[in-house]
Amino acid sequence: MSSTTQDAPHAGHKPAGGAPLRSARRLGGAWRGWSAVRKALAILLGLAFVFPFYWTFVISTSNPGGFYRFPPELIPEWNWSNWSRAWNEAPWVRFFLNTVFIASATVLLCLVTSVLAGFAFGVLRFRGKKFLTLLVLSVLMMPGTVLIIPDYVLATDIHWVNTYWIQIVPWGASVFGIFLVRQFFVTMPQEILDAASVDGAGRLRVLWHIGVPAVRPALALIAINVFMTSWNSFLWPEIMTNSTNVQPVEVGLSGFASDVGTDIPGLAAAATFTTLPLIVFFLLLQRHFIRGALSAAGSVK
């Protein structure tokens, strides 16, 4: 009886009495070694990702000429004058609030359009669906900068130059987001949606009560992706805006560069104090980000 139990354990259950000793030692030993390697790799990778932020901080607190040293000085010199100088150079609070508003509004808009379009392309049946899907995806092949001058003309015609609108609305639909949500819906058992319909739910209700909860991991990924893209956007707001009242942080940071040189310590200081909130935001949402990324990776086939 006991031997039968040992020879054929039920799936998901530990064998009664434990595994044979030799096997356990071999597996346990291998696991401990592998764990150490994984930890070392994780630490190395972590350092590789953290180092640029740390290095930027070190530069931002360097003494005059301190940044230009070989070998580089890796310990901060705690010269905060670069920070105070950079802080006084531009309306950073305004830039920051502008960026938060633009990025948040763009994320909201993207989530709405991604869910609606993803649901339509993934679940609904209508004529020309494949063609429209391909048409939307083909936008990925068009580099945005090619269109910047025609877009500027259009923005001028509708009086959107130098406004928040021009920084939000054109980016309010993400092809990546639509594709991701579509893939979630395509891989979702249609019976669930059909059952809701049979129970009398309309399409929007099905989408809101069943579809949206199901694609939440994808939405988290889209939100973070769009937020970061919007935050890092430079050329578009640089061309489309003229006033600091509506410009984002990235345009403000460009002020430290010129054709004849760059104020690197000042730029590093400004980059540090404008990036910190973004890092905090990312850390707060990292659980969703990782889950969303893993879920999305699993569902994009």
Next chain:
Amino acid sequence: MQKENSHIMRIRATAPAIRSRRVAGAALIAALGLAASACAGGGTTSTASTASGSPLPTVTGPVTITVADAYTATSSLGKTFAKEITAFEAKYPNITVKSVPEANYGALETKLKAEVAAGQEPTIGQGYESFADQLETSGKIVPISTLAGTKTPAQLSTFYTGVQKDLYLPDGTLAMWPIGKSLQVIFYNSAMLSADGLTAATDWNTFATDLEAASKNGVTGITIDPSAQTSGEEWLEELAASNGSQPYAADGSPQFTSSAMVKALQYLQNLKSKGALATGTNYPGETALGGQKGLADISSSAGYYYENQAVGGKFKLTTTAVPQTDEMAGGNFFVFSSATAQQQAAAWQFLQYETSPAAQAVWAAGTGYLPVTAQALTQPAMSSYLTENPWVSQIIGGLNTAFTDPPQEWVDDCGTLLATALQAGLSGTNATSALNTAQTACLQKKQADS
């Protein structure tokens, strides 16, 4: 994007259409000027007249002009420009000047092209000669001679001769007005010069010998960015000019395959092969010099502030003119024809103010650019600056002799091709072969743009 932009700018009117538009434009300006004078009840007296004898428009009431420039507010350029604007507005209370800065000339050009396409031009724009040529060909800018009422405005003759030449387009139109110019200079680590018993070179051969002598113990003589037109490529052009042939003929035809050009590229290849020249990106020469890993850096005189920041007192900086032939840089201003007559008059007032000796002294002392007129050197605002920076007086005469690339619109693109040839050459491609490739591609661009 460049292709797209070029395409837009290439939508040109035919010659008769341009002529008729110019005539119509001149008539319109004259009419507006007359109307403005009439509105002022004859209270304003015109002090000059156009070549055709019509009175020039004058500023008769409050007017706002916008200046699209490459002087970001947080840079020393932007701060000094803001000072100049304040001083100008105090002197001319009827005129308000709004600066709309971009981070660099590249972004500025893209934005100006977008604004031109949308019919939303500023009053004054800034850029290099080839861009001004594109705008002038499309009838988008008004010649300075029209604004001044003469082909030889009074201030023009006070400018250094190289600066004067730089303001004309291939068709002979005085289309631009300067604000400041720069020359390439060599920044040396004085301590290294002394330690090796060297002095600042006055010819390129000595310079090469010095770089080789200093290249030891982890030091590389010089580090350049071959992809940047303001660094390695400009040096290549200067070497070629010193060898007897500039990279372009006066009509903009490339001369990349001349023996002078080949010799220039071989000079740099030779330095690299001997370990006296390294390459990098993002002002690598400044980084190496500041890090005491380079004997010298070749850069714009307007970059003096940044070189000093890199040095940070670690050693004394010696600044000299480049040996032999120098190249001049620095964008010019131009006035858009879409501006009203009042704005054009105000713009001309502003441009003249900017090149007055007093304003030039403030500009030069605040930015590191060289004043375009020698009269600025005796201004009070300049005296302490010259005392602290004696190299300015030593090199400024170069503005009389320095060359610039010709203003044809393809020249800018060909500069990129030349930079590519330089990168290829320094990566091991035969100098003649690398330059041949650039020559062929540049000729194609010339043909496409002509």
